[in-house]
Amino acid sequence: xxxxxxxxxxxxxxxxxxxxxxxxxxxxxxxxxxxxxxxxxxxxxxxxxxxxxxxxxxxxxxxxxxxxxxxxxxxxxxxxxxxxxxxxxxxxxxxxxxxxxxxxxxxxxxxxxxxxxxxxxxxxxxxxxxxxxxxxxxxxxxxxxxxxxxxxxxxxxxxxxxxxxxxxxxxxxxxxxxxxxxxxxxxxxxxxxxxxxxxxxxxxxxxxxxxxxxxxxxxxxxxxxxxxxxxxxxxxxxxxxxxxxxxxxxxxxxxxxxxxxxxxxxxxxxxxxxxxxxxxxxxxxxxxxxxxxxxxxxxxxxxxxxxxxxxxxxxxxxxxx
Ligand code: GLU
Ligand code: ZN
Numbered sequence: 001x002x003x004x005x006x007x008x009x010x011x012x013x014x015x016x017x018x019x020x021x022x023x024x025x026x027x028x029x030x031x032x033x034x035x036x037x038x039x040x041x042x043x044x045x046x047x048x049x050x051x052x053x054x055x056x057x058x059x060x061x062x063x064x065x066x067x068x069x070x071x072x073x074x075x076x077x078x079x080x081x082x083x084x085x086x087x088x089x090x091x092x093x094x095x096x097x098x099x100x101x102x103x104x105x106x107x108x109x110x111x112x113x114x115x116x117x118x119x120x121x122x123x124x125x126x127x128x129x130x131x132x133x134x135x136x137x138x139x140x141x142x143x144x145x146x147x148x149x150x151x152x153x154x155x156x157x158x159x160x161x162x163x164x165x166x167x168x169x170x171x172x173x174x175x176x177x178x179x180x181x182x183x184x185x186x187x188x189x190x191x192x193x194x195x196x197x198x199x200x201x202x203x204x205x206x207x208x209x210x211x212x213x214x215x216x217x218x219x220x221x222x223x224x225x226x227x228x229x230x231x232x233x234x235x236x237x238x239x240x241x242x243x244x245x246x247x248x249x250x251x252x253x254x255x256x257x258x259x260x261x262x263x264x265x266x267x268x269x270x271x272x273x274x275x276x277x278x279x280x281x282x283x284x285x286x287x288x289x290x291x292x293x294x295x296x297x298x299x300x301x302x303x304x305x306x307x308x309x310x311x312x313x314x315x316x317x318x319x320x321x
Pocket of ligand 2: 119135137
């Protein structure tokens with residue numbers, strides 16, 4: 001079948017870049033507060049990369065960590081996404097509704113004797129050098145009221161990120177038997193994120209570079225579960241100062257649901273889009289359409305962190321670190 005001609009040559013180039021014919025991306029916020037400038041960047045980057053590849057863009061609410069969930073935050077995040085023109089495809093998935101799925105995967109791993117209970121405290125791990133040294137592997141600790149760890153049978157020491165290039169992982173992290181179920185009984189992020197990405201058939205993960213290192217664990221879990229991992233692209237993390245992710249506490253620029261355009265344009269400029277061309281746009285939908293049409297991964301800033309200073313309502317300053 002012939003592919004339809006496109007008005008935008010950039011898109012043809014992008015389609016050729018993608019390796020899988022079905023692109024399914026996602027944005028996976030944790031509803032521990034409102035969306036701020038840093039999370040807007042992750043949402044926007046994943047949305048544009050998906051749409052530029054004619055893909056689906058899903059939203060998954062990562063509300064598994066119930067003590068950190070703030071009441072009303074999930075709805076607030078969704079309202080913000082809508083105000084910024086970021087409309088999702090398919091129904092939203094809530095991790096809090098998927099305990100049986102996580103339970104089944106963990107049961108299978110346990111049946112294979114890949115899971116064991118660990119009684120080590122954070123303090124003990126710190127005293128032994130700061131990395132968990134798989135201390136309890138051979139102990140027969142009871143599962144109840146203890147953290148459960150997965151035997152690291154497929155350590156990943158290096159992987160290719162579509163933006164950050166080759167990423168090396170320190171040995172103790174790659175080899176660590178990480179926690180899959182916490183002592184408080186909650187499923188750990190590392191487990192649920194992979195189970196969900198598999199179940200939702202996610203082909204491309206685009207998110208902030210704070211999750212670069214955890215990606216190695218996720219890749220190893222895909223392997224352990226016998227699934228092909230998605231492609232990963234990590235955009236620079238927006239920080240208030242080196243090593244400090246933007247947050248409410250450190251004056252993250254406010255994002256406004258009633259007047260979304262300034263923050264939207266600033267987030268696009270952060271991602272390497274041309275500010276002069278952006279200055280001629282005065283509708284949210286036009287900004288997103290334009291960005292999707294001119295998007296090329298090669299124009300994304302290839303940094304792990306970019307410092308953000310908001311000078312006024314309309315003026316932002318970015319300093320790559
Ligand atoms: N829920 C995670 C966060 O907000 C992101 C998970 C992911 O994108 O894999 O940091
Ligand atoms: Zn232990």
